[in-house]
Amino acid sequence: MRIAMVTPYPPSQGSLNEYAFHFIRFLRQKPEVSEIFILSDRLPDAATYPADTVAQPGLAPLHIVPCWRFGALDNALRIARTARALAPDMVLFNIQFASFGSSKPAAALGLLAPAMVRAAGLPAIVLLHNIMETVDLKSAGFGANPLVERLIRAFGAITTRVLLSADLLAVTIPRYVEILEHKYGATNVLLAPHGAFDEAPPPSFEPPPGPLQIMTFGKFGTYKKIEPLVAAFRLLLETRHDLELVIAGTDSPNAPGYLEGVRLANADLAGIRFTGYVAEEDVPRIFQDAGVVVFPYTSTTGSSGVLHQAGNYGRAVVLPRMGDLAELIAEEGYTGEFFEPDNPQSLAEALARLLDDPAQRRAMGTQNYLAACGLPMAEVVEWYILHAQNVLKIRNARRVARSRELVKR
Amino acid sequence: MDLNLSEHIVRTVVIAPSQRIDAFNAPELRAALDQQIEGGARRFVLDLTNVPFLDSAGMAVLVRLLKRARDQGGDVRLVWPTEEAARRIIRLTKFDRVFTMAETAAAALVDF
Numbered sequence: 001m002r003i004a005m006v007t008p009y010p011p012s013q014g015s016l017n018e019y020a021f022h023f024i025r026f027l028r029q030k031p032e033v034s035e036i037f038i039l040s041d042r043l044p045d046a047a048t049y050p051a052d053t054v055a056q057p058g059l060a061p062l063h064i065v066p067c068w069r070f071g072a073l074d075n076a077l078r079i080a081r082t083a084r085a086l087a088p089d090m091v092l093f094n095i096q097f098a099s100f101g102s103s104k105p106a107a108a109l110g111l112l113a114p115a116m117v118r119a120a121g122l123p124a125i126v127l128l129h130n131i132m133e134t135v136d137l138k139s140a141g142f143g144a145n146p147l148v149e150r151l152i153r154a155f156g157a158i159t160t161r162v163l164l165s166a167d168l169l170a171v172t173i174p175r176y177v178e179i180l181e182h183k184y185g186a187t188n189v190l191l192a193p194h195g196a197f198d199e200a201p202p203p204s205f206e207p208p209p210g211p212l213q214i215m216t217f218g219k220f221g222t223y224k225k226i227e228p229l230v231a232a233f234r235l236l237l238e239t240r241h242d243l244e245l246v247i248a249g250t251d252s253p254n255a256p257g258y259l260e261g262v263r264l265a266n267a268d269l270a271g272i273r274f275t276g277y278v279a280e281e282d283v284p285r286i287f288q289d290a291g292v293v294v295f296p297y298t299s300t301t302g303s304s305g306v307l308h309q310a311g312n313y314g315r316a317v318v319l320p321r322m323g324d325l326a327e328l329i330a331e332e333g334y335t336g337e338f339f340e341p342d343n344p345q346s347l348a349e350a351l352a353r354l355l356d357d358p359a360q361r362r363a364m365g366t367q368n369y370l371a372a373c374g375l376p377m378a379e380v381v382e383w384y385i386l387h388a389q390n391v392l393k394i395r396n397a398r399r400v401a402r403s404r405e406l407v408k409r
Numbered sequence: 410m411d412l413n414l415s416e417h418i419v420r421t422v423v424i425a426p427s428q429r430i431d432a433f434n435a436p437e438l439r440a441a442l443d444q445q446i447e448g449g450a451r452r453f454v455l456d457l458t459n460v461p462f463l464d465s466a467g468m469a470v471l472v473r474l475l476k477r478a479r480d481q482g483g484d485v486r487l488v489w490p491t492e493e494a495a496r497r498i499i500r501l502t503k504f505d506r507v508f509t510m511a512e513t514a515a516a517a518l519v520d521f
Contacts, residue, residue, distance in 0.1 A: 168503075177501045190503035193465040333432040333464065374432030374466025382476055383469075386507050 001388065003027065004037040004083055006068075006113060007094035010280070011049070012041050014070060014253060015219055016129060019305055020094050021280065022197040024062065026381040033060045033385070037086050039079055042066045070253060071101040073109050080116035090388045091117050093166070096129040097156070098222075102254035104155070111159050114166040123391050124166040125384065127192065131171065132156030133179050135299055160184065167391045170384070174331055192384065193332065195377030196308050203314035205365045207291040211244040211271070212355060215290035217278070217306050220247070221255025229296045230266055231344035236351060237271065243355075245272045248286050287313035291361065292354050295319045298341060307334060311372030314365035318350045333371030335364055420449075421521055423514055425456035429495075430467030439470045446474070451483025452521055456514040457490040463498050475508060484509070486517035 008014025010021050020038070027033055040049065049064040067082040068075040083091050093114050100110020114124045132153065163169055164184055170192035171177055180189045207213065214233065218224050226247055233245045251258045263274055278286055287293070293310040297320055310317050311334060319325060320341040329336060337354055340346035354361050422445050430438055445453070455471060457463070475485045487508045490496050499505050511517035 174497070174501050191465070191498070191501040331464070333466065371432050371466075374435060374464070375469045379469045379473060383472060383502070386472065386476070387503065390507055 001032050001090060001385070001392075002035045002037075002086075002088040003033055003090050003092060003388075004039055004086055004088040005092045005094060006039045006079055006083075007092075008070075008099070009038050009040040009049070009064065011047065012043060013219075013250060013277075014041055015099065016094050016096060018197075018280075019129075019194075022377055023094065023381060026378045027384075028060045028062060029058060029378070030060075030381065030385055032389070035088075036060050036062050037088060038062065038064045039068070039082055040064055040066050042069045068100070068110070071103065071106050073101075073106055075100045075106070075110040076112040076116050079113040080120050083117050083122055084120040088122065089392060091122050091124045092384065092388075093124065093126040094129075095126065097132060097135070097159070098254060104152075108155060108159055112162055115162050118165060118167070123388075123395060125168045125170065125388060125391065126163055126166040127170045127172075127384075128163060129172060131176050131179065132160055133183065134176070157183075164188065167395075168387055170387075175327075190387065192380060192387075193375050194305060194308050195375050195380035196312050196372040197305070197377055198312055203288065203312075203365075203369060205314045205362045205369075206358075208289055211242050212291040213244045213246050213289050214292050214294060214351060215246040215248055215286065216294045216296055217248040217286065217309070219249055219252040221252045221258030223297055223299045224252070224295075225298050226259075226262055226296050228342055228344045228347055229294055230262065230269070230272065232347035232351060233272065234269065235344060235348040236355075240355075243271060246275060246286070246290065247273070248275045248278050250277050283309065284313065287315055290315055292351060293317045294347070294351070295336075296347075297322065297325075307332075307368075308372050311368035314369040316354050316361040316364040317368065318347070318354065333367070333374055335367050337364070419452065419521075421452040421454060421518060422450045423454040423456060423518070425459065425514065427459040429462035430460055430470065431462065431464045432466035435466045435470045438467075439473065442470065442474045443477075446477050446481070451478055451481050453478060453483070453485045454488065454511075454514055454517040454521075455485060456488040456517070457495060458488055458514070460490045460495045461492045463490065463495040465498060465502070468498050468502055468504065471508070472504065484521070486511055486520055488512070488514050488517050 005024065007020040008017040010017050024036060024038065028036060049066060052063045053061060055061040065082060068078050098107050101107045114126050117124045161184060164186050167188065169189050171189065172192065172194045174191055177189050177191050180186050216226060216229060220226055236243055259274060266272060287309055293315045295304065295317065307317060307329065317336040319336045319338055321338040322341050326338060337350045339350040426438060428434065453474060478485050485508060488511050509520060511520060
């Protein structure tokens with residue numbers, strides 16, 4: 001099977017680039033896959049992607065085709081045109097609502113791509129990492145004006161219907177399947193869990209000696225805001241001095257300059273460290289060094305890759321008590337300590353409960369490790385291949401039936 | 410008249426777990442199924458009638474069995490669980506469209 005995948009891909013900093021990196025790493029190893037094309041975004045400053053890799057024993061050849069640009073209005077057209085020229089057997093999309101731009105027109109127009117690919121006669125499977133129905137628009141800053149909120153929701157519903165025109169639409173959380181089935185009457189939505197990036201050996205559940213690290217990881221500035229975490233850290237420093245706060249990652253492409261602003265505003269604070277971009281080879285160390293991993297989210301956004309990584313490395317986690325997040329992570333077998341969103345006092349208390357209780361940290365890390373091991377991404381990729389084969393089988397059967405019908409006439 | 414009679418006996422393994430299949434005990438089921446595959450079994454009926462709960466890690470074990478069995482020229486039939494908590498994950502993952510499903514183990518065996 002020749003597969004094209006529409007996604008940001010490292011060194012692109014676009015969201016979901018890391019998910020794509022691991023997904024493709026495993027996809028290349030599958031004997032059913034003969035060739036992979038990554039339809040990625042163009043890199044800024046004339047930077048280039050690594051050269052194509054040829055077939056190696058046990059690895060499908062990989063071609064990176066930069067054909068769209070974050071923020072452009074004609075991305076769907078460019079993607080459909082490129083996909084048609086490559087003529088793969090299946091086009092996969094690894095996207096979320098803001099994958100194609102930070103402005104609403106660019107984001108919405110880009111999401112027409114799966115429908116246009118299908119219109120070009122190619123089968124398409126969309127992995128949608130968030131759904132509009134669970135985005136907390138108030139937290140995202142659109143709640144003040146009810147009319148604006150209603151308009152955004154209406155456009156979100158239209159966009160979702162367009163996305164549902166794909167052969168299959170996969171989401172990572174069980175509840176999302178049910179929401180889309182009930183609201184849109186969809187029959188082509190399926191659950192494809194996130195999966196753990198690495199089958200890591202049993203980790204050490206103990207942090208290394210030295211100051212205990214409170215770590216947060218990701219792309220910050222939109223729905224991941226670190227101000228309450230920094231404020232909670234200040235509260236903790238009033239009673240203890242053996243702590244370090246590590247902000248690992250970069251600005252979200254939709255919030256350039258965000259982290260630098262927070263850093264300048266807290267220049268007086270000792271014990272806070274901004275790592276900047278974390279290269280793939282440094283990710284294990286970042287997690288292994290952490291005593292606790294914090295998720296300073298202001299809205300729920302689907303299954304968290306960072307949660308799966310924290311699980312992989314056997315870390316205890318602190319999450320916001322928001323929507324049905326607690327239930328959602330429990331459905332995946334994870335557990336965490338919870339705090340009230342945007343409440344530094346509550347976050348400091350949640351952190352203190354774990355910092356003061358090494359046994360609880362170990363127990364939580366162990367459960368999260370077992371949950372992460374439950375479904376490695378290598379197997380999730382297998383799920384996609386089985387569903388893709390099913391889609392192709394159905395399409396072929398329809399084609400044969402149509403041909404017979406024509407012969408009869 | 411020369412009648413060249415031969416008999417083909419095709420082995421089908423029926424497995425009927427009766428406990429929940431989740432991230433914590435899925436490895437045990439996985440090991441048991443791997444052992445069957447390595448022992449030469451190719452056709453399986455997984456009777457989930459009495460499984461009270463199945464999560465995505467449990468589902469992964471069933472999918473892996475399907476993949477391995479098909480790679481060897483075999484196949485897997487699933488029997489629907491009676492408990493909604495176990496049926497839910499099969500429906501959500503749409504694997505009821507990938508596996509051949511049956512209501513009873515007897516029906517699944519006939520279907521092979």
